[in-house]
Amino acid sequence: MNGKIMYTLLKKDIKSCLANKNILVSVLIPIFFCALYRYLFSGIGEGMQGFVLNISAIFAISIIPTSILPIMIAEEKEKYTLRSLMLAHVRGHEFLTSKILVCLGMTAVVSTAVFFIAGGDGQDYFAYLAAAMVSAAGLCFLGAMAGLLSKDQASAGTISAPLTLLTMLPPLFSGFNDVFERISAVVPTTSFQTIYTAVQSGQNILSGNSLTAIIVCAVWIAGGAVLFDVFYRRKGIDC
Amino acid sequence: MTNILKANQLTKTFGNVKALDHCDLEIRKGEIFGYLGPSGAGKTTTIKLLTGQLHSDAGEVTVLGKNPFSPEIRQQIGIMSDMSGLYEKMTVYENLDIFADIYGVKNKKKKIKETLEAVDLYDNRKKKVEKLSRGMKQRLVFARTILHNPRLLFLDEPTANLDPATADEIRELITKLNRNGTTVFLTTHNMEEADELCHRIALLNKGHIVECGSPEELKLKYSKKKVLITTGKGKKEISLDKNELIDELEKTEDLLMIHSEEPSLRDVFLSLTKEENA
Ligand SMILES: Nc1ncnc2c1ncn2[C@@H]1O[C@H](COP(=O)(O)OP(=O)(O)OP(=O)(O)O)[C@@H](O)[C@H]1O
Numbered sequence: 001m002n003g004k005i006m007y008t009l010l011k012k013d014i015k016s017c018l019a020n021k022n023i024l025v026s027v028l029i030p031i032f033f034c035a036l037y038r039y040l041f042s043g044i045g046e047g048m049q050g051f052v053l054n055i056s057a058i059f060a061i062s063i064i065p066t067s068i069l070p071i072m073i074a075e076e077k078e079k080y081t082l083r084s085l086m087l088a089h090v091r092g093h094e095f096l097t098s099k100i101l102v103c104l105g106m107t108a109v110v111s112t113a114v115f116f117i118a119g120g121d122g123q124d125y126f127a128y129l130a131a132a133m134v135s136a137a138g139l140c141f142l143g144a145m146a147g148l149l150s151k152d153q154a155s156a157g158t159i160s161a162p163l164t165l166l167t168m169l170p171p172l173f174s175g176f177n178d179v180f181e182r183i184s185a186v187v188p189t190t191s192f193q194t195i196y197t198a199v200q201s202g203q204n205i206l207s208g209n210s211l212t213a214i215i216v217c218a219v220w221i222a223g224g225a226v227l228f229d230v231f232y233r234r235k236g237i238d239c
Numbered sequence: 240m241t242n243i244l245k246a247n248q249l250t251k252t253f254g255n256v257k258a259l260d261h262c263d264l265e266i267r268k269g270e271i272f273g274y275l276g277p278s279g280a281g282k283t284t285t286i287k288l289l290t291g292q293l294h295s296d297a298g299e300v301t302v303l304g305k306n307p308f309s310p311e312i313r314q315q316i317g318i319m320s321d322m323s324g325l326y327e328k329m330t331v332y333e334n335l336d337i338f339a340d341i342y343g344v345k346n347k348k349k350k351i352k353e354t355l356e357a358v359d360l361y362d363n364r365k366k367k368v369e370k371l372s373r374g375m376k377q378r379l380v381f382a383r384t385i386l387h388n389p390r391l392l393f394l395d396e397p398t399a400n401l402d403p404a405t406a407d408e409i410r411e412l413i414t415k416l417n418r419n420g421t422t423v424f425l426t427t428h429n430m431e432e433a434d435e436l437c438h439r440i441a442l443l444n445k446g447h448i449v450e451c452g453s454p455e456e457l458k459l460k461y462s463k464k465k466v467l468i469t470t471g472k473g474k475k476e477i478s479l480d481k482n483e484l485i486d487e488l489e490k491t492e493d494l495l496m497i498h499s500e501e502p503s504l505r506d507v508f509l510s511l512t513k514e515e516n517a
């Protein structure tokens with residue numbers, strides 16, 4: 001990987017995100033919801049605040065890697081700018097790494113905003129952020145594969161909408177019944193919820209459920225990387 | 240003259256389509272080499288094989304003395320594909336800035352300014368690309384292709400879908416660049432363009448190179464060797480044979496015009512590609 005090219009791509013991707021209204025709106029939705037819930041539930045009490053933060057963070061962690069990432073990749077395919085980059089011999093993995101880093105950066109910004117709007121405890125912030133990042137990283141390869149599969153932004157939307165729902169809903173419904181609980185236990189967004197709950201109650205996050213949750217994310221990251229690599233070798237990025 | 244590119248027995252198959260079948264190519268340093276052929280003949284595929292975008296099934300390619308996949312090559316060649324995209328939401332300047340950084344262009348600001356002036360877009364440098372006309376966009380793509388001073392340029396239909404005036408501008412740019420020493424590999428469907436610009440031409444049909452030579456050589460080779468004589472009585476076509484011609488001229492009293500029936504490059508192209516198709 002070439003450092004100068006990575007820096008150029010990152011700069012470009014950040015700039016294009018800021019210029020893309022669809023992306024800005026999607027990123028602002030969790031923040032907007034958080035502010036709205038905070039306002040609606042302001043009189044209800046302590047428990048609600050945790051609920052608002054949890055739901056907004058999960059929203060951000062799932063929508064950015066599984067919706068925005070594929071759309072960013074597909075946009076460059078649709079407009080043939082990916083082709084132009086490849087003709088200048090930018091490599092596929094440089095292109096994708098930059099996009100993934102930008103998405104992780106966005107996740108960090110949005111989950112931070114949500115944390116402070118919802119009134120999270122400042123003491124827990126770094127543990128919270130780490131949990132959010134690990135969980136989002138677990139979903140990035142899934143999003144990158146969706147991006148590889150889609151030809152244009154419209155098809156990226158079609159593929160990513162169910163992905164976003166499937167990653168967002170399990171932690172929220174895990175309490176419904178056993179089946180939901182078992183499924184949700186292996187989804188990275190639930191991992192975030194589990195780790196953060198452990199942090200809030202002062203438990204050691206490297207033990208019990210929280211450790212399992214961390215392992216789930218690690219498996220998603222490692223498995224995703226391997227699967228993505230196989231997929232990428234077979235399909236290529238732009239042919 | 241030395242070769243800047245050499246391809247030996249290049250072959251590429253997609254499924255059961257033989258896109259390229261044992262093609263030999265030699266591009267000489269400093270020339271504009273025209274690569275002509277009907278749609279689907281394999282022109283774009285050839286460019287992909289020559290520039291390391293695609294692996295061939297068989298055959299060898301040497302570009303500037305190296306394998307086309309070697310990383311050093313990218314600094315020395317420029318590729319304008321028939322599907323090159325620009326960042327529409329960014330300005331003209333920003334589009335070049337990104338690629339100058341990717342190529343590691345030295346004296347970046349000065350070089351971008353010079354290149355924008357060369358394609359006559361300097362005054363529009365702050366405009367968003369989405370606000371440009373089609374011709375301006377094509378000139379910007381061209382500017383981006385030559386930004387890093389490539390020694391060898393691959394242009395895949397650079398004037399397709401352009402109005403005549405803009406196409407002329409692009410052709411002028413190509414000629415100017417070539418005069419300054421850049422070697423050009425050009426594909427086009429425009430026969431007049433090929434005739435005007437190219438020093439040598441290869442005709443590709445169904446993955447085979449069916450003819451190669453300078454436009455003049457090709458036209459002479461496929462000349463019907465006929466002369467058209469116009470007299471007061473009408474027109475008459477006779478073969479370009481010295482004795483026959485003298486006989487004919489002696490018989491004629493009211494000679495108005497003598498016209499050699501030289502084929503155009505278009506005629507050569509059509510006859511060769513039709514023959515093959517038949
Ligand atoms: N990626 C691909 N997969 C399958 N077939 C392909 C692929 N690329 C090209 N072909 C086939 O190879 C043949 C040559 O295509 P190519 O694009 O090289 O033609 P061309 O001479 O550039 O045509 P045009 O003038 O229309 O651009 C065609 O039959 C085309 O359908």
Ligand SMILES: [Mg+2]
Nearest residue numbers: 282283321395
């Ligand atoms: Mg083509």
